[in-house]
Amino acid sequence: MSIDIDTARRVAKLARIAVPEDDLPKLAEELSGILTFMEQLNEVDIEGIEPMVSVTPMQLKRRADEVTDGRQQDKVLANAPDAREGFFAVPKVVE
Amino acid sequence: MSQLNTLTIAEARDGLRKGEITAIDLTMSCMSAIDAAGALNAFVHHTPEIALEQARAADERLKGDEEAPSMCGIPVGIKDLFCTEGVPSQAGSGILKGFLPQYESTITGKLWASGAVMLGKLNMDEFAMGSSNETSVYGNAVNPRRRGNDAAELTPGGSSGGSAAAVAADLCLGATGTDTGGSIRQPAAFTGIVGIKPTYGRCSRWGIVAFASSLDQAGPMTKTVRDAAIMLQAMAGPDPKDSTSADIPVPDFEAALTGDIRGQTIGIPKEYRMDGMPDEIERLWAEGTEMLKAAGAKIIDISLPHTKYALPAYYVIAPAEASSNLARYDGVRYGHRAKLAQGDGITEMYEKTRAEGFGAEVKRRVMIGTYVLSAGFYDAYYNRARKVRALIKRDFEQAFDQGVDAILTPATPSAAFGLGEMANADPVQMYLNDVFTVTVNLAGLPGISVPAGLDAQGLPLGLQLIGKPWDEAGLLNVAHRLETDAGFVSKPTKWW
Numbered sequence: 329m330s331i332d333i334d335t336a337r338r339v340a341k342l343a344r345i346a347v348p349e350d351d352l353p354k355l356a357e358e359l360s361g362i363l364t365f366m367e368q369l370n371e372v373d374i375e376g377i378e379p380m381v382s383v384t385p386m387q388l389k390r391r392a393d394e395v396t397d398g399r400q401q402d403k404v405l406a407n408a409p410d411a412r413e414g415f416f417a418v419p420k421v422v423e
Numbered sequence: 424m425s426q427l428n429t430l431t432i433a434e435a436r437d438g439l440r441k442g443e444i445t446a447i448d449l450t451m452s453c454m455s456a457i458d459a460a461g462a463l464n465a466f467v468h469h470t471p472e473i474a475l476e477q478a479r480a481a482d483e484r485l486k487g488d489e490e491a492p493s494m495c496g497i498p499v500g501i502k503d504l505f506c507t508e509g510v511p512s513q514a515g516s517g518i519l520k521g522f523l524p525q526y527e528s529t530i531t532g533k534l535w536a537s538g539a540v541m542l543g544k545l546n547m548d549e550f551a552m553g554s555s556n557e558t559s560v561y562g563n564a565v566n567p568r569r570r571g572n573d574a575a576e577l578t579p580g581g582s583s584g585g586s587a588a589a590v591a592a593d594l595c596l597g598a599t600g601t602d603t604g605g606s607i608r609q610p611a612a613f614t615g616i617v618g619i620k621p622t623y624g625r626c627s628r629w630g631i632v633a634f635a636s637s638l639d640q641a642g643p644m645t646k647t648v649r650d651a652a653i654m655l656q657a658m659a660g661p662d663p664k665d666s667t668s669a670d671i672p673v674p675d676f677e678a679a680l681t682g683d684i685r686g687q688t689i690g691i692p693k694e695y696r697m698d699g700m701p702d703e704i705e706r707l708w709a710e711g712t713e714m715l716k717a718a719g720a721k722i723i724d725i726s727l728p729h730t731k732y733a734l735p736a737y738y739v740i741a742p743a744e745a746s747s748n749l750a751r752y753d754g755v756r757y758g759h760r761a762k763l764a765q766g767d768g769i770t771e772m773y774e775k776t777r778a779e780g781f782g783a784e785v786k787r788r789v790m791i792g793t794y795v796l797s798a799g800f801y802d803a804y805y806n807r808a809r810k811v812r813a814l815i816k817r818d819f820e821q822a823f824d825q826g827v828d829a830i831l832t833p834a835t836p837s838a839a840f841g842l843g844e845m846a847n848a849d850p851v852q853m854y855l856n857d858v859f860t861v862t863v864n865l866a867g868l869p870g871i872s873v874p875a876g877l878d879a880q881g882l883p884l885g886l887q888l889i890g891k892p893w894d895e896a897g898l899l900n901v902a903h904r905l906e907t908d909a910g911f912v913s914k915p916t917k918w919w
Contacts, residue, residue, distance in 0.1 A: 331794070343746065343793040344753075345786055346774035355790070358850060362791055365851045366735045366804060372811050379809030380816055382667075383623045383867030383892055389666045403525035407757035416755050419769050 330360040427452035429593045432497050432650035439485055439496045446485065446496030449596075450478040450540050453498045456594045457542060462919040465579075465589040467503060467561045468511045468544035474498065477540040484538055493677070494657045495538025500589045500598040503544045504551055505531050505641075506630040514632040515547040515559040515582075518780025519758045528630025529662045530599065530641055537657040542595050546585025549782045550749065551606055551634045554856035555845065556584025558784045563842050566614055567592040567915035570880040574918075577839040577882075580610030580856075586644045587614040591915060597645040597654045601631060603638045604737055605835075605860030608872035611644055612834035612885025615874040615913060617906070618644045619651045619899070620860075622892050623867035624669035626655075627662030635744035636667075638737075638864045648873065648903040652676035655895065671893055679896035680903045685719030687901065690827035694730035695859060697836060703878045704833045711831055711875055711886045714908040715901070725827060727818040732811050733862040734854060739795050739808035740865075745785075746792025752780060787850060816866040823891050829901045832859050834872040834885035859887060869895045871902045875909040883913065 331339075336356035340347040347355060405411040410418070427449045430438070438444040454474065457466050481496035488495075506512045506524035513519040527535070535541070546564040548556050555578040556564040566579040567588055579588040583600035587610035590598050600607040602620035611618030619642045626641045633639060643654035656676050662668045691712060696705070716722050754760035754776030761775035781789070795804035822830065836858055845853050863870035869892070872885040886905065890898030 335794075336790075339790045339794045339797070341774075342797060343786075343790050344750075344770070344773040344777055345781065345789065346771075346778035347786075355787075358787060359791060359794065361849050361851060362738065362787075363794075365854075366739055366795075366808075368735045369732060369739070369804075369807050369811055372729065372732055372807075372814065374807060374810040374814070377810040377813050379806055380813035380865075383816075384669060384671075386624075386667075386669065389663075389670075391663070400525075404756075406525055407522050409754060409758070409760035418755055419763060419767060419772055421769050 331356045331363065428456045430596065431646050432493070432596045432653050433647070435497055435596055436493045436653070440491070446478040446481040446540060447475070449496065450474050450498045453542055453595050460592055460594055460919050463565045463567060463588045463592055464562055465546055465564050465585040465592070465594060466500065466543045467546045467585065470510055470541050470543045473510070474540050474542050477535065481538045481540060492537040492657065493653045494534060496540065497596050498540040498542050499534065500542050500545045500586060500595040501531055502583055502586050502599050502601060503547050504601050504632045505599060506632070507531055507541065507544070511544065512632070513560065514551070515549040515561060516780065516785070517560045517759060517782070518752045518777070522757050526630060529627035529664060530631070530658045533660070534657055539657065545589055545598055548582035548584065549785050550632065550745070551582040551601055551603055552745070552784050552788055553581040554605070554609060554853055555842070556581040557842060558782050560782065564588045565842065566839050567919065568614060568839060568882055569918065570882060576842045578613065578842050580613035580839065582606040583610050583644060587611055587616060590616045590644050590646060592919070597643055597650055599641060599658070600644045601639055601641045602864065603634050603741060604864050605857040607642050607644060608860045608870055608885070608887060609835050609856055611872040612874070612883065613839040615883030615911065616644060616646055617648050617651045617871065617873055618642065619655060619871040619895070620863065620869060621655060621659065621895050622869045624667050625659050625893070625895065627665040627668045629662055629664040633748040635741040636748060637744060638741060648899055648906045649677060649680060651871070652680060652899050674896045676896050676899055679900050681900060682904050682907060684715065684901050684904045687720045687828040688826050689715050689720045689722050689901070690725035690822050690830040691722060692725050692727045692730065692830060692832060694727050695832045697858065700836060704836070704884060707876045707884050707886060708831070708833050711905060711909070714905060715831065718904050718908060723827065725822045725825065725830070727822065727862070729811065729814045729818050730862060733815055733865055734858060736808040736811040736815065737857070737861045737865060738854060739804050740812065742788040742792035743796050743805050744792070746789045746796060749785070749789055752777060812865045815862055819866045819868060828891070829898055830889040832887045832889065834859060834887040838878045838880070838882035838884055863889055868892060869898050871898055873902050873906050873909070874911040875905065876911065877913055
């Protein structure tokens with residue numbers, strides 16, 4: 329299956345990565361190459377096979393539903409490119 | 424005592440315990456070696472103050488504590504993928520420039536608790552995506568090995584390229600690595616050192632920047648198998664902060680190194696005999712097989728029929744998980760945020776930030792992952808790959824059910840290649856580096872790369888041993904035997 333330029337543009341949009349229009353043909357070509365490589369998987373008989381989920385069947389760990397951490401607002405915000413008044417700040421989202 | 428940096432962990436431990444050497448001298452010796460090795464570009468963030476403080480504390484502890492852990496006073500390097508409190512941790516990426524973690528990863532925390540000394544952070548492929556350390560925002564790490572007298576710079580492998588170069592060049596006694604498809608074992612093989620990827624769940628992933636969560640596993644990279652046993656001991660164990668870390672007791676790995684492998688069964692998988700594999704690697708594999716046989720192991724031929732589908736399955740599953748994990752780099756909570764133009768909204772902020780912050784290979788994998796998870800393709804690619812993964816795991820289970828204790832294979836399809844040599848190859852060519860290692864991640868098994876010989880140009884070649892789940896102890900013992908019998912003693916000739 330090959331990826332055309334429109335699909336490449338759509339995938340870049342879904343991935344939230346800006347790709348200049350001029351770079352789309354090369355991207356489409358690269359992605360197509362990788363997908364062609366993956367097509368080998370179509371040769372495998374997977375009838376009745378369950379997808380793998382873990383190495384050793386393990387019970388998912390459980391713990392009491394109680395607060396074990398928190399009150400670290402300063403630390404949480406320490407690396408933010410823009411933090412104001414105890415919040416992360418982003419460009420205006422609603423008009 | 425200017426050569427302390429060339430000691431193994433075991434030698435240094437014994438010297439420290441007897442009071443023959445001090446952690447301070449050992450640490451300063453490594454720091455001098457690092458300062459003189461800028462050409463290798465292995466250490467990308469230096470932490471001399473932390474190192475000296477930890478070394479002083481280790482010397483104090485060694486004086487008063489006869490039972491001080493084996494890692495007490497041992498200087499190590501940390502792959503840039505591990506979050507270290509207050510120390511830059513960029514995962515080799517521009518998008519995490521300036522990021523200072525406010526917490527310590529479980530594994531590094533355990534190392535410091537055992538008295539280990541942090542020399543700094545090590546170069547790596549961006550987000551651990553690469554096999555040559557050429558996707559790093561810091562530039563290439565360089566292999567201390569060369570092809571004879573040829574000055575061409577070679578790759579130390581990837582993604583743990585800085586870790587491999589640093590250990591091989593005696594800049595540190597051991598280093599942490601991580602391995603999602605071969606990122607510990609391939610660089611170990613390319614630089615002539617030992618690298619073990621433990622069973623998935625043996626080491627906590629908490630605080631390690633995530634690439635593909637169902638495949639990522641950390642492990643030690645060291646000069647010898649004994650050192651790998653010692654360092655893994657300090658890193659392993661269950662962690663309440665990682666729900667996939669296993670509540671399975673950690674045995675004494677070093678005590679398992681008896682060298683006695685009589686009666687063990689070693690499987691030789693016929694599917695690992697690839698077309699076009701260099702004769703030297705074929706020969707090394709045969710020699711390794713003979714050594715294990717001479718040591719009393721029973722050798723049997725086995726079949727792992729789905730081997731050829733491992734790489735394509737991996738290159739669906741790993742990018743799919745990466746596209747989810749890397750969604751967090753959005754310019755809001757940490758790292759880079761793009762400068763916005765008048766009228767740009769939040770979507771433009773995401774798109775520009777990620778376009779500027781990620782390198783080409785990371786973008787490619789995120790987009791491939793996005794595609795295979797997108798509506799209409801999820802079953803055709805992602806679910807199919809997960810089913811093939813189950814078949815690959817079943818192949819190994821059937822081999823172990825036949826009584827196989829460990830599997831011997833080559834570690835890599837070639838010796839280290841030149842930096843830039845693959846620049847014009849298509850991405851799939853680079854992926855082929857992982858052909859012998861990636862099956863092990865898909866099946867969640869432990870695997871170790873042991874240096875076993877040199878090619879005609881004098882470059883190291885490694886053999887890989889694959890073990891049963893949770894049997895790192897048995898695996899290390901076979902590796903120890905192989906290491907002893909192969910008698911690999913070659914060191915790089917210092918040119919840097």
